[in-house]
Amino acid sequence: MLFERVVNASRRVAETSRRLEKIELIAELLRQAAPDEMETVTAFLSGYSRQGKIGVGYRTLADSGAAPAAAAELTVADVDTALTEMARVAPKPRRERLERLMARATAPEQAFLKALLVGEVRQGALEGIMLEALAKASGTSPERVRRAAMMAGDVSLVARPAMEAGEAGLARFDIQLMRPVQPMLAQTAEDAAQAIAELGRAAFEYKFDGTRVQVHRASGEVRIFSRALNDVTAAAPEIVEAARALPGGDLILDGEALCLDANGRPQPFQVTARRFGRKLDLERMRAELPLTPFWFDVLYADGQSLIDEPQHRRFEALAQLTPAEALVPRLVTADEEEAAGFIRGALDRGHEGVMAKSLDAAYAAGARGQSWLKIKRPHTLDLAILAAEWGSGRRKGWLSNLHLGARDAEKGGFAMLGKTFKGLTDEMLAWQTAELLKAEIGRDAYTVYVEPRLVAEIAFNEIQVSPRYPSGMALRFARVKRYRPDKSAAEADTVDTVRKLAGGSARM
Numbered sequence: 001m002l003f004e005r006v007v008n009a010s011r012r013v014a015e016t017s018r019r020l021e022k023i024e025l026i027a028e029l030l031r032q033a034a035p036d037e038m039e040t041v042t043a044f045l046s047g048y049s050r051q052g053k054i055g056v057g058y059r060t061l062a063d064s065g066a067a068p069a070a071a072a073e074l075t076v077a078d079v080d081t082a083l084t085e086m087a088r089v090a091p092k093p094r095r096e097r098l099e100r101l102m103a104r105a106t107a108p109e110q111a112f113l114k115a116l117l118v119g120e121v122r123q124g125a126l127e128g129i130m131l132e133a134l135a136k137a138s139g140t141s142p143e144r145v146r147r148a149a150m151m152a153g154d155v156s157l158v159a160r161p162a163m164e165a166g167e168a169g170l171a172r173f174d175i176q177l178m179r180p181v182q183p184m185l186a187q188t189a190e191d192a193a194q195a196i197a198e199l200g201r202a203a204f205e206y207k208f209d210g211t212r213v214q215v216h217r218a219s220g221e222v223r224i225f226s227r228a229l230n231d232v233t234a235a236a237p238e239i240v241e242a243a244r245a246l247p248g249g250d251l252i253l254d255g256e257a258l259c260l261d262a263n264g265r266p267q268p269f270q271v272t273a274r275r276f277g278r279k280l281d282l283e284r285m286r287a288e289l290p291l292t293p294f295w296f297d298v299l300y301a302d303g304q305s306l307i308d309e310p311q312h313r314r315f316e317a318l319a320q321l322t323p324a325e326a327l328v329p330r331l332v333t334a335d336e337e338e339a340a341g342f343i344r345g346a347l348d349r350g351h352e353g354v355m356a357k358s359l360d361a362a363y364a365a366g367a368r369g370q371s372w373l374k375i376k377r378p379h380t381l382d383l384a385i386l387a388a389e390w391g392s393g394r395r396k397g398w399l400s401n402l403h404l405g406a407r408d409a410e411k412g413g414f415a416m417l418g419k420t421f422k423g424l425t426d427e428m429l430a431w432q433t434a435e436l437l438k439a440e441i442g443r444d445a446y447t448v449y450v451e452p453r454l455v456a457e458i459a460f461n462e463i464q465v466s467p468r469y470p471s472g473m474a475l476r477f478a479r480v481k482r483y484r485p486d487k488s489a490a491e492a493d494t495v496d497t498v499r500k501l502a503g504g505s506a507r508m
Contacts, residue, residue: 122412182366
């Protein structure tokens with residue numbers, strides 16, 4: 001298949017606002033792809049390459065001066081092979097290979113490649129559209145495709161089995177020991193009243209401000225995976241020991257790891273994150289900052305997948321496996337006052353808030369559905385840093401005033417919601433200056449523009465109508481609470497989330 005056909009399909013998908021038309025356009029291309037092209041085509045139209053990050057950023061692409069080819073001759077396989085080669089070599093030969101690839105690409109193909117390599121393919125609701133298109137092309141149900149993609153960790157990996165064997169091809173994608181499952185995620189609720197209104201009688205659990213861990217134990221071997229599905233086993237020997245000490249056989253647990261102080265209160269997130277960012281002096285770090293795991297879900301136990309079991313049954317199974325002190329504090333209630341008191345108790349003990357969970361919901365791996373709701377201290381968003389302005393006075397020489405962006409899930413990219421220089425300590429100023437300069441893609445006299453890779457948790461008072469920004473919204477009294485190195489820009493809060501919050505907090 002010519003690469004041009006993928007590029008044209010992406011353009012046509014971007015040009016229509018009709019969801020069904022987007023789905024049909026992608027489904028038609030998938031039907032035309034050869035079996036050995038299926039994974040690559042699916043990845044490209046989902047806005048990424050099979051190779052992931054290959055070390056080509058904004059600056060390298062901006063410096064690329066290859067004239068476009070006059071006619072389309074690149075195939076999908078040509079592009080995939082070139083990206084694989086670039087991922088394997090050092091920066092200089094990588095740039096040379098990039099130039100050779102760009103010289104073979106037409107102008108529209110060059111534009112698509114640049115967007116692909118920096119994660120800015122903009123054709124609207126990439127993942128959801130792709131899942132439905134693959135279901136339509138393969139004659140399977142969207143729910144079955146979605147589940148298989150979440151179990152596999154990547155929709156491109158299930159494309160060929162779905163197209164070749166339909167439901168039978170998807171059946172192989174189920175929970176497996178030692179293969180991490182995408183974690184279930186949560187939407188936001190303002191308070192206990194909203195959570196109970198949406199869920200009814202629900203389980204309320206402490207929301208810890210630590211590091212999400214997924215622990216697999218098989219035949220005595222233990223492996224620990226992070227929220228991003230990275231293997232972090234070596235960084236957390238205490239969790240390995242705790243998992244080995246649990247009764248029963250093979251299992252998969254979902255939980256949170258915290259560093260606690262001498263009084264048993266949680267230390268700041270950044271302290272816990274230090275344990276997962278260090279490879280040296282592990283024994284010293286373990287003595288100074290011991291990790292304590294708290295479990296809140298079990299996905300697999302003694303040869304049986306529990307992922308489709310309702311939440312209350314999974315928790316019952318978890319309670320039989322783990323000691324009481326390692327279980328997340330939990331309250332099941334439909335009483336708003338009782339739930340509100342539980343939330344206050346969590347906050348008073350230094351925790352981030354609570355999770356409200358539907359008692360009947362299955363574990364929706366990778367999904368951010370309505371069956372889990374997070375209730376935090378009011379008005380915080382995780383936003384990407386789009387640029388920063390040089391400070392003055394005492395902050396001269398540091399990048400200070402941050403440009404804040406919410407992820408636009410429909411159009412792609414990020415929508416600016418304002419700026420802030422508040423809440424930054426000297427240590428944070430020094431750190432963010434170094435990190436933002438590494439991500440620089442351009443600058444003017446006052447501002448350094450960056451690749452949106454850093455995420456910060458931003459506290460604010462309210463959301464205002466603002467004609468100054470294309471989003472039409474701005475945060476009032478925004479301040480930096482902390483950086484979120486555990487989150488990528490793809491996990492930043494969305495414009496839609498901000499709009500929903502605006503309904504309760506904005507002067508709209």
